Amino acid sequence: MSIRNPKQALYEQFAIVAKALGHPLRLEMIEHLAQGARSVEVLAAKLARPVANISQHLQALRRAGIVSAERDGKFVHYSLADDSVLSAFAAVRGVAERQLAEVDRIVRGYFDARDDMQPVTRRELRRLMRDGLVTLIDVRPADEFALGHVPGAINVPLGKVRAWSADAAIGREIVAYCRGPWCVMSFEAVAALRALGHSARRLEDGMPEWKAAGLPVEVAA
Amino acid sequence: MSIRNPKQALYEQFAIVAKALGHPLRLEMIEHLAQGARSVEVLAAKLARPVANISQHLQALRRAGIVSAERDGKFVHYSLADDSVLSAFAAVRGVAERQLAEVDRIVRGYFDARDDMQPVTRRELRRLMRDGLVTLIDVRPADEFALGHVPGAINVPLGKVRAWSADAAIGREIVAYCRGPWCVMSFEAVAALRALGHSARRLEDGMPEWKAAGLPVEVAA
DNA sequence: CCGTCATTCAATGGAATAATTGAATGACGG
DNA sequence: CCGTCATTCAATTATTCCATTGAATGACGG
Known part of the structure; x- marks a missing residue:
C-alpha cells in the first residue's frame, strides 16, 4: 500500500462506494434488497444467476458498506x-x-410513447385512496408484498394481472406500483390492463421510496 | 451488442454513471469542477497530473453525462x-x-482527535455573521474565491493563513471553509490558527453545498 | 459424528480499465 | 498559410475486474 495523504485516502474511500454501485447486476441486487432482506440463494434465484456469482457480488457490496449480513442458522x-x-x-x-438520453429512449421505447404515461404522484394517490376513487394493486411477488406494502393495496403479482382484471369493473381507475420508478413490472401491468380496456396508471415510484418518504406501511400478519 | 431487455438496459445506464464516479481522481475532479468551470490545462495543474490523463478522465465523465464541455477558442x-x-x-x-469506519479513522487521524472538531453549521454561521461575532475566511485559491464565495468572507488562501493571522485579534473566533466537507484545506487552516492561539472552527461543508442550499453567493466584480 | 445444504473461497481465463507516451487535430495570431 | 498552443486520440503495458468452476467451510438434523 503506497503512502497517501488524507485527501487522497478519503477520495479512495468514496470511490470504493461508487465503484461498488458501478455494475448493473449489483444495482439490480440493491433494488431487490430494498424490498427486504434476502438470502444468497433466494437472491440468486430471483436474478437467475449462479449462486457463487451473487455471493461474490454481495461480498463486494459488503466491503463497500452498502449491504449488511446477518447469519441465521x-x-x-x-x-x-x-x-x-x-x-x-x-x-x-x-x-x-x-x-443520459439513452435512458429516456429506453423508457419511451418500452411504452411506445403512444399515450400519456404521466404517473400518479404519491400525494395524488393518497388523496385518491382516501376518497375511494381508485383500486391500488401491488404487482410484486407475494413474498415482497408480505414484507411491506402500501395500506389498502391488493397484491396482484404480474402474472396474475390478466386473470384478476376479469373481475374488475371497467371504468374504475387502477393504479399499479412495484419496486421503484424504473421497475418494469408496473409498466407491463399498466400496458396489459389498458389493452383489456381498463383505465390504468403507474405510481411514480415504488415501495422503497414510499417507505423512505415516511408514509405508512402495512405488513402481513 | 447483445440483446437486452429494457430492465437490464436501464441498469446498465445507471451503472455507467456510478462507474464514472468510481475513481478517486475523477471524484477529485468533480469537486474542483463544483467550484466553477475549468479548462483541461488548469484542472491538470490543480491536480498535478499529466494533461492527457485528465483529458481522458474528462471524456469518461462526459460520456456518463456528469460533466459538460463548452469550447471557447x-x-x-x-x-x-x-x-x-x-x-x-x-x-x-x-x-x-x-x-466506512475507515473514513472516520482518516478524519480523526488527520486532526489527532485532540479537541472538539464540532463544525459550525450553515445556520449557525449565518447567525454569527449577522451578529458580527466571527471572522469568516475562505481558504481556497483566489481564482475559486472570485467565482463565488459566501458574502462577507475574506479570501485567505491556505498558504497565507499564517501571515494573515498575525494581524487578527486573538479572541475573536474565526470560521474557515473551502471546497466541501472533506476538503482538507479548512482542516489545515483551523489547525494552523489554533496552533497560533486563535479560536477557530470549520464550516460543516463548503462552497458547492452553500450554493446548493440556495444561500446568497457573492461574485467578484 | 456424519451427511446435507447454504454459503464462501480459490483458481482460471477473458475482458475492461488506467497511466504513459507520442502523435494528431483544431483554432488562433501573425 | 504557417507556427503555436490547448486538447484529443492511439497504442502500449500493467492492473483490476468479472464469470465460471470446483473445492472448502460452517451449521443443522439425524
Missing part, C-alpha cells in the same frame, strides 16, 4: 446497510435520467 | 452537467461516511 440474510444507500441509488438514477 | 471549459451530480456525489459520500 445455515442462511445468511443480506439487507441494505441503511437508508443512505437508497439515497445514493436514487441520486445516481437522477443523474442518469437527467443526463 | 483554443480552450475547452468543463463544468458539472447539473446539480444532480452534486447530489450524487453527496449521496455517495453519505454512504461512505456512515458505513
Whole structure:
C-alpha cells in the first residue's frame, strides 16, 4: 500500500462506494434488497444467476458498506446497510435520467410513447385512496408484498394481472406500483390492463421510496 | 451488442454513471469542477497530473453525462452537467461516511482527535455573521474565491493563513471553509490558527453545498 | 459424528480499465 | 498559410475486474 495523504485516502474511500454501485447486476441486487432482506440463494434465484456469482457480488457490496449480513442458522440474510444507500441509488438514477438520453429512449421505447404515461404522484394517490376513487394493486411477488406494502393495496403479482382484471369493473381507475420508478413490472401491468380496456396508471415510484418518504406501511400478519 | 431487455438496459445506464464516479481522481475532479468551470490545462495543474490523463478522465465523465464541455477558442471549459451530480456525489459520500469506519479513522487521524472538531453549521454561521461575532475566511485559491464565495468572507488562501493571522485579534473566533466537507484545506487552516492561539472552527461543508442550499453567493466584480 | 445444504473461497481465463507516451487535430495570431 | 498552443486520440503495458468452476467451510438434523 503506497503512502497517501488524507485527501487522497478519503477520495479512495468514496470511490470504493461508487465503484461498488458501478455494475448493473449489483444495482439490480440493491433494488431487490430494498424490498427486504434476502438470502444468497433466494437472491440468486430471483436474478437467475449462479449462486457463487451473487455471493461474490454481495461480498463486494459488503466491503463497500452498502449491504449488511446477518447469519441465521445455515442462511445468511443480506439487507441494505441503511437508508443512505437508497439515497445514493436514487441520486445516481437522477443523474442518469437527467443526463443520459439513452435512458429516456429506453423508457419511451418500452411504452411506445403512444399515450400519456404521466404517473400518479404519491400525494395524488393518497388523496385518491382516501376518497375511494381508485383500486391500488401491488404487482410484486407475494413474498415482497408480505414484507411491506402500501395500506389498502391488493397484491396482484404480474402474472396474475390478466386473470384478476376479469373481475374488475371497467371504468374504475387502477393504479399499479412495484419496486421503484424504473421497475418494469408496473409498466407491463399498466400496458396489459389498458389493452383489456381498463383505465390504468403507474405510481411514480415504488415501495422503497414510499417507505423512505415516511408514509405508512402495512405488513402481513 | 447483445440483446437486452429494457430492465437490464436501464441498469446498465445507471451503472455507467456510478462507474464514472468510481475513481478517486475523477471524484477529485468533480469537486474542483463544483467550484466553477475549468479548462483541461488548469484542472491538470490543480491536480498535478499529466494533461492527457485528465483529458481522458474528462471524456469518461462526459460520456456518463456528469460533466459538460463548452469550447471557447483554443480552450475547452468543463463544468458539472447539473446539480444532480452534486447530489450524487453527496449521496455517495453519505454512504461512505456512515458505513466506512475507515473514513472516520482518516478524519480523526488527520486532526489527532485532540479537541472538539464540532463544525459550525450553515445556520449557525449565518447567525454569527449577522451578529458580527466571527471572522469568516475562505481558504481556497483566489481564482475559486472570485467565482463565488459566501458574502462577507475574506479570501485567505491556505498558504497565507499564517501571515494573515498575525494581524487578527486573538479572541475573536474565526470560521474557515473551502471546497466541501472533506476538503482538507479548512482542516489545515483551523489547525494552523489554533496552533497560533486563535479560536477557530470549520464550516460543516463548503462552497458547492452553500450554493446548493440556495444561500446568497457573492461574485467578484 | 456424519451427511446435507447454504454459503464462501480459490483458481482460471477473458475482458475492461488506467497511466504513459507520442502523435494528431483544431483554432488562433501573425 | 504557417507556427503555436490547448486538447484529443492511439497504442502500449500493467492492473483490476468479472464469470465460471470446483473445492472448502460452517451449521443443522439425524
